[in-house]
Amino acid sequence: MTEFTPYxxxxxxxxxxxxxxxLLVGYGRVAGISGIAGNLLLGAGDRAWRVAFLMGLVLAGxxxxxxxxxxxxxxxxxxxxxxxxxxxxGIGTRLGSGCTSGHGVCGLSRLSPRSMVATLTFMxxxxxxxxxxxxxGGGA
Amino acid sequence: MSRxxxxxxxxxxxxxxxxxxxxxxxxxxxxxxxxxxxxxxxxDPSLALVMxxxxxxxxxxxxxxxxSSAPLFADDFAIPKLRYIDTKLVAGSAIFGAGWGLGGxxxxxxxxxxGAGSRDALIFVIMTAIGWWLTAKHEAxxxxxxxxxxxxxxxxxxxxARS
Numbered sequence: 001m002t003e004f005t006p007y008x009x010x011x012x013x014x015x016x017x018x019x020x021x022x023l024l025v026g027y028g029r030v031a032g033i034s035g036i037a038g039n040l041l042l043g044a045g046d047r048a049w050r051v052a053f054l055m056g057l058v059l060a061g062x063x064x065x066x067x068x069x070x071x072x073x074x075x076x077x078x079x080x081x082x083x084x085x086x087x088x089x090g091i092g093t094r095l096g097s098g099c100t101s102g103h104g105v106c107g108l109s110r111l112s113p114r115s116m117v118a119t120l121t122f123m124x125x126x127x128x129x130x131x132x133x134x135x136x137g138g139g140a
Numbered sequence: 141m142s143r144x145x146x147x148x149x150x151x152x153x154x155x156x157x158x159x160x161x162x163x164x165x166x167x168x169x170x171x172x173x174x175x176x177x178x179x180x181x182x183x184d185p186s187l188a189l190v191m192x193x194x195x196x197x198x199x200x201x202x203x204x205x206x207x208s209s210a211p212l213f214a215d216d217f218a219i220p221k222l223r224y225i226d227t228k229l230v231a232g233s234a235i236f237g238a239g240w241g242l243g244g245x246x247x248x249x250x251x252x253x254x255g256a257g258s259r260d261a262l263i264f265v266i267m268t269a270i271g272w273w274l275t276a277k278h279e280a281x282x283x284x285x286x287x288x289x290x291x292x293x294x295x296x297x298x299x300x301a302r303s
Contacts, residue, residue: 002172002184009189012165016190017197019157024201026150028211029218031158033248038272048144049151054251056155057162061255064163073253075170075244075260085243086250086264088235090271093247094279096232097220100246101158103233104191109198110219117225118233123177125237130178133242 020106023053032102033057034093077133096122146213159252165190168253170244170260177241 020031027049040050061073075082093099096118098107103122107115141149166172166186176187210216240246245253245264253261 001182002166002169002175002186004184005166005172005186006189009165009186010193012161012163012167013190013193013195014197015157015161015164016194017161017201019154019161020194020198021201022150022157023154024198024205024211024217024219026154026212026214027147028214028216029151030220031154033158033246033251034268034272037247037251037269038276041269041272042276048148052148052151053155053158056152056157057159057248057251058255060156060159060163061168061252062257063156063255064160064168064252065256071166071169072171073168073256073258073261075264076174077170077243079260079263082243082245082260083263083267085239085245086267087271088239088242089246089250089264090239090268090273091275092232092234092236092239092271093268094232094272094275095228096236097229099236099248100240101248105194105198107220108191109195109202112220113223114220114225114229118229121230121233122237122240125234126177126241127179127237129238129241130174131180133174134178134181 016101016105017109020101020109024106030102030106032098032106034089034099035097035102038090038094092122143213150213158248159255161190161194162249162252163256168249168256170249173246173249174241174244 023029023031029049031053036050036053040047040054044050077085089099096103098115098118100122103115103118108119162168167190172184172186175182175184205211205217243264245261247268250261250264250268254265
């Protein structure tokens, strides 16, 4: 059970929108996290900005843990399930060319048909998976 | 400050803001993510509001950028322009969704939670990286010219937003 937190959700979304917009207006890049991280790992040419962006994400977590009540960052699933989930997310975002940030935020903002299909698909698949795991008895 | 430095500072500040937004919005808590996805369970619609707010802001920024020929600190925009829908896009997104609904992490919150010291996030991020690597290796082994990297691969999609 988690509480509906409309105000912090809107504030968080506003910050995410500003972050993606800053990267677009300043550097002309899409804030797609699986693309930025995956291409860095796989040896894309322009490494420095990718490292800088990803460092920002990690440092936000590090700083947030000190400054803000970030709350629980632990998964309700067993560690083996989390590991399997990571593998699925890696394979899926590479094949599907993006994740919640690249397709869900940036792509939908551009009204990209690919991103609309991708977002509907991963939302539906995530919903089915979450329901099935609850049904099996995974809890959340 | 050199142009390169401005680009990197832009990316760093963007990453910091993005991560702060994920944390403030509650998206670094996998329970909130799972409870959003599990519509038939104890539904928590917070994630929908995070997305709506983020998309509204970024939609406006994108409209604004359409009128300019170049970003502030670079020569051109690297924005995906592919429009086709194929099996790879749909299958990949379905696989991603399954992992998202299973663990409650996607790549961004995984990295932020890693910074916050979460052991689960550490395992998640390592396995995600292995997934990227395995998939890229598999695609390279097929090496058909038709299998291009996706639109997030800037090497394939450099171009002006306006063209």
